[in-house]
Amino acid sequence: MTTSSNKKFKLVFGSWWLAWALLHYAVLKNYGLNDMQAFADSFISNISLVGCSWLIFNNMRYYLPRQEKYWYVLAISFGLSSIWIIQTRILLWAFFRNDEVYMRLLTNSSTVRFGIAFLMLGCMATMCLLWFTQKEQKEMDERKMETENLAKEAELFKLRQQLQPHFLFNSLNSISALIGSQPEQARKMIYQLSDFLRGTLKKEEQQLVNLEEELEYLELYLDIEKVRFGHRLSTIINCEENCRQMKLPSLLLQPVVENAIKFGLYDTTDDITIRISATANNNYLEVVVENPFDPETSSPKKGTGFGLSSVQRRLYLLFARNDLLETKSDNNLFITKVKIPQLI
Amino acid sequence: MKALIIDDEPLARSIIKEYLQHFPQIELAQECNDGFEGVKAIHQHQPDIIFLDIQMPKINGFEMLELIDNPPATIFTTAFDEYAIKAFESHAVDYLLKPFSKERFDKAIQKWLGQSATAILKNNTQSLLEAVAQSPAQSQRIVVKTGGKIKIIPVEEIHYLEASDDYVKIHTKEGHFLKNKTMSHFEQLLDANIFTRTHRSYMVNIQQITRMEPYEKESYMVVLKSGAQVPVSKTGYAKLKLVLGL
Numbered sequence: 001m002t003t004s005s006n007k008k009f010k011l012v013f014g015s016w017w018l019a020w021a022l023l024h025y026a027v028l029k030n031y032g033l034n035d036m037q038a039f040a041d042s043f044i045s046n047i048s049l050v051g052c053s054w055l056i057f058n059n060m061r062y063y064l065p066r067q068e069k070y071w072y073v074l075a076i077s078f079g080l081s082s083i084w085i086i087q088t089r090i091l092l093w094a095f096f097r098n099d100e101v102y103m104r105l106l107t108n109s110s111t112v113r114f115g116i117a118f119l120m121l122g123c124m125a126t127m128c129l130l131w132f133t134q135k136e137q138k139e140m141d142e143r144k145m146e147t148e149n150l151a152k153e154a155e156l157f158k159l160r161q162q163l164q165p166h167f168l169f170n171s172l173n174s175i176s177a178l179i180g181s182q183p184e185q186a187r188k189m190i191y192q193l194s195d196f197l198r199g200t201l202k203k204e205e206q207q208l209v210n211l212e213e214e215l216e217y218l219e220l221y222l223d224i225e226k227v228r229f230g231h232r233l234s235t236i237i238n239c240e241e242n243c244r245q246m247k248l249p250s251l252l253l254q255p256v257v258e259n260a261i262k263f264g265l266y267d268t269t270d271d272i273t274i275r276i277s278a279t280a281n282n283n284y285l286e287v288v289v290e291n292p293f294d295p296e297t298s299s300p301k302k303g304t305g306f307g308l309s310s311v312q313r314r315l316y317l318l319f320a321r322n323d324l325l326e327t328k329s330d331n332n333l334f335i336t337k338v339k340i341p342q343l344i
Numbered sequence: 345m346k347a348l349i350i351d352d353e354p355l356a357r358s359i360i361k362e363y364l365q366h367f368p369q370i371e372l373a374q375e376c377n378d379g380f381e382g383v384k385a386i387h388q389h390q391p392d393i394i395f396l397d398i399q400m401p402k403i404n405g406f407e408m409l410e411l412i413d414n415p416p417a418t419i420f421t422t423a424f425d426e427y428a429i430k431a432f433e434s435h436a437v438d439y440l441l442k443p444f445s446k447e448r449f450d451k452a453i454q455k456w457l458g459q460s461a462t463a464i465l466k467n468n469t470q471s472l473l474e475a476v477a478q479s480p481a482q483s484q485r486i487v488v489k490t491g492g493k494i495k496i497i498p499v500e501e502i503h504y505l506e507a508s509d510d511y512v513k514i515h516t517k518e519g520h521f522l523k524n525k526t527m528s529h530f531e532q533l534l535d536a537n538i539f540t541r542t543h544r545s546y547m548v549n550i551q552q553i554t555r556m557e558p559y560e561k562e563s564y565m566v567v568l569k570s571g572a573q574v575p576v577s578k579t580g581y582a583k584l585k586l587v588l589g590l
Contacts, residue, residue: 166399169423170353173442177359230354267401269352269378294402296496 020120021046037102040095045088049117052080053124060128064136069129077121084121085114164258167224168197174228189227196220200251208247211278211285215239218257218276225261233265238277246278246285248340249318252311256289256336259307263334264291285340293334311338346373346389350382350405351397351421356442360395360421363449370453379408380494391416393456395440398422402496406476407487411494415469417459419452431475474529483533486514488521495521499538503552504574505530507545517570540587542566542580550587 021042028038056076065072089106096102171193178186199217215237222235257276264272275290308327315324319341326337347370349357357375364372373389376382378400386394396418398405406428409415420439422428432439438452486497497516506513511522512530531541541547552568556576559565564576566584576584584590 165424169442170356173359173423173444174353174355176443177355177362180362181358228353228355266399269380269401 017046017050031105033102033105037096037099041092041106044091045113048084048088048091049120052084052117052121055080056121056125057128060125060132064129064132073122073125073129077118077125080121081114081117084117085110088113168193170228171224178227185227189224192220192224192227196224200254207250209250210244211239211246211248211287212244214248214250214253215276215278217251218253221254221257222261222274225265229265232271234271234273236273236275238275240279243278243280243285246280246340246342248285248287249314252314252340253287253289253338255307255311256287256338259336260289260291260334262307263293268292268294281339283342285342287338287340289336289338291334292332293329295329295332308336315340345370345393346391347371348374348376348382348385348389348391348394350376350379350385350394350400350408352378352400353397356397356421359443360449363446366446366450367453379403379405382408383411383489383494386412386416393417393419395419395421398425398428403487403494406473409469410473410477411487411489417456418469419456428476431472477529477533483535486523488514488523490521497521499534500549500551502539502549503568503570503572504549505539505547515572537587540580540584542574542576542584544577546574546576546580548574550584553588556584 024042024046025038028041029035033041059076089110092106093103096106171189175186175189175193178189196217199220219235219237222233226233226235253276257274260274264274270292272292276287278285278287280286308325312322312325315338316322321341324339324341326339328335347364349360349372351357351360361372361375364370370393373391374385376385379402382394382396385391394416396405396408398420399422400408403411405420405422409418420428420432421442421444422439423442429439429441438455440448440452484499486499486502488495488497497514501516503515503517505527506515506520507527508522510524512525512527514521514523527541527545527547530539530547534547538549538551539547540550548566548568552570553566554569556564556566559575562578564581566574566576568574
C-alpha cells in the first residue's frame with residue numbers, strides 16, 4: 001500500500017465507523033434511551049467492533065488463507081462476533097447494571113446486535129481477503145515481469161558478446177589479405193566464418209546439444225583464429241569416445257574458449273597451445289580448457305570478467321548449482337574446468 | 345623513405361605490404377610482430393612512417409608510441425575500437441579501419457605525403473596520445489621504459505606516486521620507475537577510489553596504507569605496508585578521510 005492510498009483508506013474507514021456509530025446512537029435514542037446511555041452503548045459497541053475489524057485486517061495482512069478461505073472468513077467473523085457480544089455485554093453491564101429497563105433492552109437486542117456484528121465482520125474479512133489477494137497477485141506479476149526483463153537483458157548482452165565486432169572485422173581483414181595471395185584459402189575462410197556466424201545466430205539458450213556438435217563448432221572458431229595468427233596457435237582436442245554423445249547446453253563452452261584465446265593468444269607473443277579435453281565422470285561431463293598466460297601482464301582472476309561469469313550464471317540457471325565451474329592458475333597455465341550434469 | 349608495419353597478425357601485415365608495393369618511393373624496413381619489436385625497430389630504422397595496429401599483446405599501439413621520445417608519423421590500423429576511433433576523429437590523425445580498400449590506403453598515403461613537410465601530424469599524434477591515455481585499457485596498467493627494457497606495471501601494484509621535476513616516480517615493490525607525465529595526468533587516469541592525491545607531490549594507493557600518523561603542525565604522514573612514509577597535506581587529509589570513510 002502506498003502512503004497516500006493508505007491515508008485515504010484510513011479516512012474512509014474512520015468515516016464509515018463514525019456514521020455507523022451515529023446511526024447506532026440514533027436508533028437507541030428512538031427506543032427511548034437517554035443521551036448518556038445511547039452514547040455509551042454506541043461508543044463501547046462500535047469501538048470494540050473497530051478493534052475486531054483491525055484484528056482481521058492485520059491477521060490477513062500477515063496470514064492469507066490459501067485453502068478453504070471462505071470457511072475461514074465465516075469462522076473468523078463468527079468467532080469474533082461471539083467474543084464481541086460477550087465483551088460488550090460485560091462492559092455495558094458494568095456501567096448500567098442498576099438500570100433495569102436498559103438491561104432488558106440489551107438482552108432483547110442481543111440477537112440483532114450479534115447479527116449486525118457478524119455481517120460487519122464478515123464484510124470486513126471478505127474485503128481484506130480480496131484486497132490482500134489482489135495485492136499479492138500484483139506483487140507476483142511484478143516479480144515475474146522483472147525476472148523476464150532480466151532474462152531478456154542477459155540475452156541481449158549475450159548476443160552482443162557473441163557478435164564480437166573485433167573478431168569479425170579482423171577475420172574479414174584476413175580474408176581480404178588472402179584473396180590476393182591464396183584465393184582458395186580465402187574462400188575456405190569465408191565458409192568457416194559463415195558457419196560460425198550462423199551457429200551463433202541459430203542456437204537457443206535452453207537447447208541441449210551433443211558434445212560432438214559443440215566441439216565441431218569450437219574447432220571452427222579455433223580454425224579461424226589459426227588463419228589469423230598463423231603458426232602461433234596450435235590446439236589439442238582430446239575427447240573420450242564415450243563423451244561424444246553426452247549433452248551440454250549449446251554454446252556453453254564458447255566463452256570459455258574465447259577467454260582462453262583472449263589471455264592465451266591475444267595477450268602473449270610466443271607460440272601457444274590451447275588444450276581442450278573432455279572426460280566422462282560419474283554422470284558428469286567434464287571439460288577442461290587449458291591456456292597459457294603471462295602472470296606478469298595479465299591477471300586472469302580479474303579479467304575473466306564477463307566471459308566466465310556468464311558461464312557461471314548459465315550453469316546456475318540451468319542446474320541451480322554454483323560449483324560447476326572451476327578455474328585455477330598453475331604457473332603460466334590457466335585451467336578452466338566445467339562440469340555438466342547428465343540428466344537421464 | 346622508410347616505413348614499418350607493426351601488427352600481430354601476419355595476414356594483416358601482408359595486405360599493407362601488398363598495397364605498399366605501389367609506392368616505390370617507400371621502402372619497407374621491417375615488419376614487427378608486437379610493440380616490443382616495434383620500439384626496437386623504430387630506434388634502429390628511424391622510419392618516416394609507421395603503420396600501427398592498436399590491439400596487440402601486452403602493450404597496445406598507443407602504449408608503444410608513448411615509449412618513443414619522438415614518434416614518427418603514424419597511420420593507425422584497427423578493426424574495432426570505439427574509444428580509439430573517437431580519439432582519431434577528434435585529433436585528425438589518419439587511421440584505417442580493417443578491412444580497408446586499396447583506394448582508402450592510397451588516400452592515407454597521399455595525405456601523409458602531402459603533410460609530411462609540416463609538423464602538424466606529429467603534434468596531432470601527441471595530443472591523440474594524451475586523449476587515449478584515459479581509455480579503459482590504459483587505466484589498468486602503466487608501461488614504462490627502464491634501461492633498455494619495457495616494464496608493464498599493473499596499477500594495483502603501484503604503492504605510491506611521487507612528483508619529480510618533469511617526471512612522476514612510480515614506486516612499486518620492485519623499486520621506482522620514471523614516467524614522463526604529470527601528477528594531474530595520473531590523477532585523471534587512475535581510479536579515484538584507490539588512488540588519492542594526499543599531497544601536491546604525492547598520490548597513494550589506499551590499499552597499501554597501514555596507518556596514519558600526525559606529523560608536524562596540521563599535517564599527517566601515511567605509512568605503507570612497505571614501510572615507506574608518504575606526506576599528507578591538510579587538504580589531502582580531508583580527501584583521504586573521505587575515501588577511507590572515516
